[in-house]
Amino acid sequence: MHIKLIGVVVSILLFCVPVTGQQQDGSVLERRISIQVKDLPLTAVLDQISWQAKVYFSYDASLINTEKTFSLQLLDKSLFHVLKKIFNPEIFRFTELENQIIITKKAPKEASSVARPDTVPVKYFFLSGKILDRKHLRPIEYASISVFNQPVGTITNSDGDFLLKLHPQFIDDTIAVSSMGYAQKQMPANQLLDEDLIFLDPISIRIKEIKVTAISPEKLLENIRANFEENYSSDSRLMNAFYRETVKQDGNYINVSEAVIEILKAPYYNSIRNDIVRLIKGRQSQDVQPFKWLNFKLQGGPFSITQLDIIKNMESFIDPDFQHFYKYKISRVIWYNNDPVYIIEFEPINGHSFPGFVGELFVHRETFAIVRAQFGFDRTGLKKATPILIKRTPQGVKARPSFVRYTVNYQQYQGKWQLATAQASIKFKIRSRKENINSEFHSVSDLLVTNIQNTKLKRFQRDQSFSKRDIFVEMIGSYDSQFWENYNIIKPDEDLRNAIQNLSSEK
Structure with a gap:
C-alpha cells in the first residue's frame, strides 16, 4: 500500500532544559536613511551618508569624480537605493566588509547575474516584508517569494511575513511572488529594500470561461501519469532545504527544532532509488514551555517529510493500482503563476480496509503537472491510520490521531517540476485515567527547498543519512547565536516568536 506517513513516538519525560536563539543582522546596505542635499560635491554627500548610516566608504579616487555635485531628496530609503542614485549600478559595484563599503568598477562585460569569486566575505541582503490580499487586506500564508528562473527563494509564514536572504549577485534580478488563486507579481529584488508590503490581486475563474475540451477526472489522472517523464526530472538533484519541527501541548509550544539539510533527490522517472537526507546543521529548544506528563517525539524527521513527495512515491490517489478505491471530481479552476489550474477533489470509496485520503490535487492545465496537493484523513480514515501514525505509547496511556493534513507544493525549474515545500x-x-491525563498534542513539520543543483552524487555516507527510525530532536544541538548565517528559512510566525522571546526573558 502506497501510504507515506510520519510516525510518532510517545515516551515518558525525563528532564527538560530551556534554551533559545538570536537573529543575526543582514547587510548594512539595507539600513534606511534620509538625505536632502543640493549641489553638494560627492565627498560631502558621502560624509552625510557615512554619518547617518554609520558606515565608512573606500574607493579609488582616480576612478571616481569626487568633485561632481549632486542634488538628492530621498526619504527613508535603503542605503543601497541611495548609492544607486549616485553611482551607476551598471558601472560600479558595492562590496561590504563589516561596516565598510568598498566602491569599485565592474570588470568589462561582467554579467550581473554571474557570481564572481569573492575576495572578501560576502554579506547577504536580508529582504523582509509581508504579503497581503489586496481586496481583503488579509495576510497570505505560504506564498512563494523567489528569484525569477532561479532555485532560490522562501515562503511566507502564517502571518504572511517572509525573510529572503539574497546573495548580492541577485539583488538586481527579478523577484516573483505567487500564491494559489492570485496573479503573480514580479518586481526588482532591490525594491524590497524600500517596500515592506506586497499586495497580490485575487483572480477567480469559472470553468465555462476557459475553452477546454470536456475531460473527466479519470482522464486527467491518466494524462498526469502519461506526462511524468516530460514534467519531472530523470536526473539526480542536490537540494538545500530548511526543516522545522514544532510540537504544542494544549496550545503551548513544548518543542521547536530546526535544521538545514541536504536532500539527494533521486530521479523521478524510471528510478528505484530513494531520496536520501543528511543534516548540515540543526538546533533545538528542548522545551519552550515545560512538558506535562509526557515527552512527545516525532520519528523520521526530515526523512519522513520528504516522503510527502507524492510524485516520487506514487501516493495511492494517483497510483493506477489504487485508483478504483477512490472517487474523483473536477471541482473548479483557479489561477496560479498566470496559468489555469484544475482542482480535482478525491475521497475514498466506503467499504475498503485501507485508510484512504480525502483531499485535492492542483493540476496545471497545459502540462498536466501536479503543482500542489493537500490531503488528510476523515474520521474513518483516522481510525484506520492509528497503527501507522502512533508507534509507541507508555503502558496505561491511550493515544489517537484527531487531525491529519499534508500539503506539498512543486515549482518549475529548468523546464522540470521540482519539490518546493x-x-x-x-x-x-x-488520555490516561490512572495518571489523570487528558491532553492534546499538535505537531507541525515544515520543509522548504531553498536551492537546487545538478549532481552526479549517488549516495551520502551512511552515518550522515537520516532514516525513518531516527528521532530528529535527539540528533541536534541547542540554539546558539548567529546560527542561520545566510541560509534561507521560514520566518517564525508571531505566536512562535513570542514563545521563544518569553523563554529568553525568563533566562
Missing part, C-alpha cells in the same frame, strides 16, 4: 500537521489526543 511540504508540511505535515497532525493532532493527537492523549
